[in-house]
Amino acid sequence: MNKDRYLAIAVLLMVVILFIESENIPEKTSWQAYGSALYPQILLGIIGVTATLVLLKSFINIAPIEQDGSKKRLVFDWKVFGIFVIFGSYAALLPILGYLISTMVFMVTMQGLLLEVNTPKKWVVNILTSGIMVPLVYVIFKFGLNVWLP
Amino acid sequence: MGESLLQALTQVGDLYTLSLIFAGVLFGIIGGSIPGFTVTMAILVVFPFTFSMDPVSGIALMVGVFVGGYSGGIVSGVMLGIPGTPSSITTVYDGYPMAKKGEPGRALGIGMFASFFGTLISILMLVFFGPLIAKFSMNFRPWEITALIVFALTLVAGLSNGALLKGLMAAAIGLFITTVGFDRNSNLRFDFGFEPLSDGFEILPVMIGVFAFSQLMSNVQSLGSEQSGKKEGISTSLKIPYRKIIIDLSRQKINIIRSSIIGGLVGALPGTGGTVANFLSYDQAKKLSRDPSKYGTGIPDGIIASEASNSAVAGGAFIPTLALGIPGDLPMAIMMGVLILHGITPGPLMFEQNPILVGSIYASLLIAAFVMVFCQILLLRWFAKISKVPQQILVPSVLMLCAVGSFALNNNLFDVWVLFIFGILGYLLWKAAVPLTPLILGVVLGNNLETQMFRALELDPSWTTFFTRPFSAFFFALALISVVFSILQNRRIAHTLKPKATIEARP
Numbered sequence: 001m002n003k004d005r006y007l008a009i010a011v012l013l014m015v016v017i018l019f020i021e022s023e024n025i026p027e028k029t030s031w032q033a034y035g036s037a038l039y040p041q042i043l044l045g046i047i048g049v050t051a052t053l054v055l056l057k058s059f060i061n062i063a064p065i066e067q068d069g070s071k072k073r074l075v076f077d078w079k080v081f082g083i084f085v086i087f088g089s090y091a092a093l094l095p096i097l098g099y100l101i102s103t104m105v106f107m108v109t110m111q112g113l114l115l116e117v118n119t120p121k122k123w124v125v126n127i128l129t130s131g132i133m134v135p136l137v138y139v140i141f142k143f144g145l146n147v148w149l150p
Numbered sequence: 151m152g153e154s155l156l157q158a159l160t161q162v163g164d165l166y167t168l169s170l171i172f173a174g175v176l177f178g179i180i181g182g183s184i185p186g187f188t189v190t191m192a193i194l195v196v197f198p199f200t201f202s203m204d205p206v207s208g209i210a211l212m213v214g215v216f217v218g219g220y221s222g223g224i225v226s227g228v229m230l231g232i233p234g235t236p237s238s239i240t241t242v243y244d245g246y247p248m249a250k251k252g253e254p255g256r257a258l259g260i261g262m263f264a265s266f267f268g269t270l271i272s273i274l275m276l277v278f279f280g281p282l283i284a285k286f287s288m289n290f291r292p293w294e295i296t297a298l299i300v301f302a303l304t305l306v307a308g309l310s311n312g313a314l315l316k317g318l319m320a321a322a323i324g325l326f327i328t329t330v331g332f333d334r335n336s337n338l339r340f341d342f343g344f345e346p347l348s349d350g351f352e353i354l355p356v357m358i359g360v361f362a363f364s365q366l367m368s369n370v371q372s373l374g375s376e377q378s379g380k381k382e383g384i385s386t387s388l389k390i391p392y393r394k395i396i397i398d399l400s401r402q403k404i405n406i407i408r409s410s411i412i413g414g415l416v417g418a419l420p421g422t423g424g425t426v427a428n429f430l431s432y433d434q435a436k437k438l439s440r441d442p443s444k445y446g447t448g449i450p451d452g453i454i455a456s457e458a459s460n461s462a463v464a465g466g467a468f469i470p471t472l473a474l475g476i477p478g479d480l481p482m483a484i485m486m487g488v489l490i491l492h493g494i495t496p497g498p499l500m501f502e503q504n505p506i507l508v509g510s511i512y513a514s515l516l517i518a519a520f521v522m523v524f525c526q527i528l529l530l531r532w533f534a535k536i537s538k539v540p541q542q543i544l545v546p547s548v549l550m551l552c553a554v555g556s557f558a559l560n561n562n563l564f565d566v567w568v569l570f571i572f573g574i575l576g577y578l579l580w581k582a583a584v585p586l587t588p589l590i591l592g593v594v595l596g597n598n599l600e601t602q603m604f605r606a607l608e609l610d611p612s613w614t615t616f617f618t619r620p621f622s623a624f625f626f627a628l629a630l631i632s633v634v635f636s637i638l639q640n641r642r643i644a645h646t647l648k649p650k651a652t653i654e655a656r657p
Contacts, residue, residue, distance in 0.1 A: 021342065034604065036333045044326065047326065079370050080367045087549060088570060115543075145199060145201065147558045
């Protein structure tokens with residue numbers, strides 16, 4: 001299966017789920033010309049039709065129009081996966097540990113992943129960048145802009 | 151208008167606002183200088199800092215970033231041979247060869263002044279055409295506005311590099327995202343029993359998630375290939391030969407004016423932006439040149455065509471945003487999101503209801519153009535050094551700022567999760583080669599489209615009215631033409647690629 005087929009099937013599945021959910025939207029009242037479900041249902045219809053056409057097109061043997069770097073895009077990247085895992089953990093830890101600790105952990109871990117910290121120099125860069133950036137943003141938001149951070 | 155402009159100048163001219171414009175320009179140039187960072191990302195990162203500001207100050211800061219960002223792309227283009235933003239791709243064609251010949255200061259200086267003149271000319275276009283278009287569009291009623299939004303979305307989807315279907319799908323997904331939560335009749339939609347969804351999604355975390363994650367992850371994926379094929383860097387010790395640059399510019403007056411007008415006009419068209427302006431202007435300059443073969447070898451003409459046009463997009467893109475409420479390009483879609491979050495609805499009425507704010511945008515653009523040249527002259531060699539900041543440090547820092555910005559919007563952790571979820575969605579869609587600009591535009595225009603469409607239907611329940619009112623029918627016809635044109639263009643591209651693909655498919 002090519003990427004277009006995966007995309008179309010995933011989108012069509014979502015459309016079906018959301019269309020069923022749209023049935024729970026309250027019916028139109030006497031003073032409404034159309035109900036609240038109509039607009040999202042029109043959009044789901046457009047998404048469904050375009051996804052079906054993408055699906056059909058994926059079966060037709062025509063030359064694919066190459067996007068910039070499309071081959072590069074299909075490669076599974078462990079670093080990207082790691083970034084998402086670290087970011088998800090950061091979002092979960094933010095209310096528990098607070099901004100300063102969780103962001104410090106996030107920055108050090110993320111740079112550790114990307115810089116492949118294996119020399120003392122890289123460790124210094126990692127700690128220094130995190131040590132400057134995290135408190136700086138905290139001070140700017142909290143005292144400069146009066147924005148509360150957890 | 152004159153009185154409002156004077157009042158706006160007084161507001162923008164105070165020390166606090168001037169320092170914000172200065173900071174914005176500085177950050178914009180830095181953002182534009184770093185390859186892969188882009189103007190859009192710079193705007194997204196700075197936006198949270200405007201939350202506690204009044205609209206004039208917030209807009210002044212953002213305009214500074216906008217102007218600085220478009221001019222900053224030249225730095226990495228000349229010094230590294232890598233365009234800092236997609237809108238400075240053609241700058242590299244002549245900027246990098248000139249730098250390699252030992253004249254990086256000349257290349258940067260020419261680009262810097264061309265950017266300055268481009269911005270000035272586009273401000274003139276904005277001041278002249280903006281109110282005229284707004285005045286004309288005052289006659290637009292819900293049917294026309296609905297049709298105009300549909301046209302803008304189909305145009306953007308159609309311009310998505312041969313992916314019309316995916317572009318239309320992305321636009322519809324963007325529009326759909328705005329239907330989550332309570333609608334204007336207080337009916338709850340798609341909350342799945344999860345209470346935080348009842349308020350719907352904030353525009354900002356959705357936009358940051360979709361755009362920033364896909365952009366940063368693509369940068370991360372490129373790390374390996376860039377390291378293996380790194381271009382030869384130019385020394386960052388620069389000397390700017392001002393006399394030579396003045397001679398270069400005085401010989402290119404027509405080129406500057408033509409490229410700036412192209413940039414301003416392209417910027418005013420929905421869905422085009424700096425990249426299109428850049429290529430179109432470079433192409434025109436080359437075609438009209440006495441010696442086209444010299445283009446690409448490091449001549450001032452190419453740098454001027456490229457930089458004047460991409461900077462002129464700044465003023466041009468404000469025309470449809472302010473006058474019609476339709477953003478001209480992706481950075482402008484984000485700027486429109488900024489205005490909406492500050493409680494301002496861009497559109498024809500803005501010129502009547504918020505003349506001081508409109509005037510402050512003009513004034514901020516003008517001041518930012520001067521600040522940009524000032525910053526570039528003083529700090530050029532530092533920008534050249536900053537352009538070498540590695541992605542390994544940049545990516546975590548930007549993601550951290552995105553998270554903090556999303557949280558600070560409402561002091562709500564749910565927005566950080568929205569950022570994360572839409573980050574995953576944006577990345578997956580990018581992997582599937584789905585253009586993201588239509589999606590972001592859909593998110594920005596979604597609420598307005600629904601409001602206008604149903605206002606029209608409340609006034610007249612018949613759907614045919616959309617096609618019987620002249621301007622509404624005209625915009626729908628344009629939307630149809632843009633789709634048909636895109637289909638024909640895709641077929642032509644597919645036809646040219648077919649023989650190549652057949653050869654590659656053979657075992």
